[in-house]
Amino acid sequence: ETGVTQTPRHLVMGMTNKKSLKCEQHLGHNAMYWYKQSAKKPLELMFVYSLEERVENNSVPSRFSPECPNSSHLFLHLHTLQPEDSALYLCASSQDAQAGWGEDTQYFGPGTRLTVL
Amino acid sequence: QKEVEQNSGPLSVPEGAIASLNCTYSDRVSQSFFWYRQYSGKSPELIMSIYSNGDKEDGRFTAQLNKASQYVSLLIRDSQPSDSATYLCAVNMSGDTGRRALTFGSGTRLQVQP
Numbered sequence: 472e473t474g475v476t477q478t479p480r481h482l483v484m485g486m487t488n489k490k491s492l493k494c495e496q497h498l499g500h501n502a503m504y505w506y507k508q509s510a511k512k513p514l515e516l517m518f519v520y521s522l523e524e525r526v527e528n529n530s531v532p533s534r535f536s537p538e539c540p541n542s543s544h545l546f547l548h549l550h551t552l553q554p555e556d557s558a559l560y561l562c563a564s565s566q567d568a569q570a571g572w573g574e575d576t577q578y579f580g581p582g583t584r585l586t587v588l
Numbered sequence: 589q590k591e592v593e594q595n596s597g598p599l600s601v602p603e604g605a606i607a608s609l610n611c612t613y614s615d616r617v618s619q620s621f622f623w624y625r626q627y628s629g630k631s632p633e634l635i636m637s638i639y640s641n642g643d644k645e646d647g648r649f650t651a652q653l654n655k656a657s658q659y660v661s662l663l664i665r666d667s668q669p670s671d672s673a674t675y676l677c678a679v680n681m682s683g684d685t686g687r688r689a690l691t692f693g694s695g696t697r698l699q700v701q702p
Binding site for chain 1: 592620622624629630631632633634637676678689690691692693694695
């Protein structure tokens with residue numbers, strides 16, 4: 472495997488289900504990101520893990536819960552989602568040159584297309 | 589509110605023409621700027637990064653940066669139908685996470701007519 476991989480590629484779930492999205496990066500990077508992309512909206516940064524520090528967008532609902540067990544793996548745990556959470560969820564990674572700076576080039580995985588019924 | 593603005597398009601150009609994509613940003617202290625290409629249903633793919641004022645060329649692509657005007661653009665020479673995609677401008681700035689991170693524009697859809 473090369474680059475950034477994500478599984479599953481497609482997911483359909485009911486509002487009462489619990490599921491997890493997985494991301495793995497093979498680039499030796501030290502920062503990983505979750506983004507949400509809804510139709511006709513800009514990419515929305517949800518969570519960042521950089522140099523073992525977790526940073527989150529305060530507007531992200533608590534039904535989304537990230538986990539980063541090491542610098543190569545990132546999970547997004549989903550529970551009691553709403554239909555408006557249907558979107559493309561993208562994982563990205565980068566090499567942060569300095570703690571607190573997320574400006575380095577980010578490389579994206581293929582995404583998980585999530586549909587909430 | 590820190591923002592990155594792009595014209596949503598679609599921008600339609602004939603094959604072989606130059607496509608010009610523009611982006612403005614609100615954070616004066618931003619230092620890193622990126623252009624991504626995103627095909628429908630796919631994830632963003634990095635095309636170019638630029639950090640200094642002026643032009644940066646890579647093959648058919650030229651990125652132009654003017655920090656004083658808070659403006660970054662992407663020129664695509666000899667446009668091909670395969671260039672038809674949405675082009676995302678990304679700028680590092682302080683965002684909702686409280687740290688500097690990439691903020692993306694909503695993208696410009698480019699259509700290259702054969």
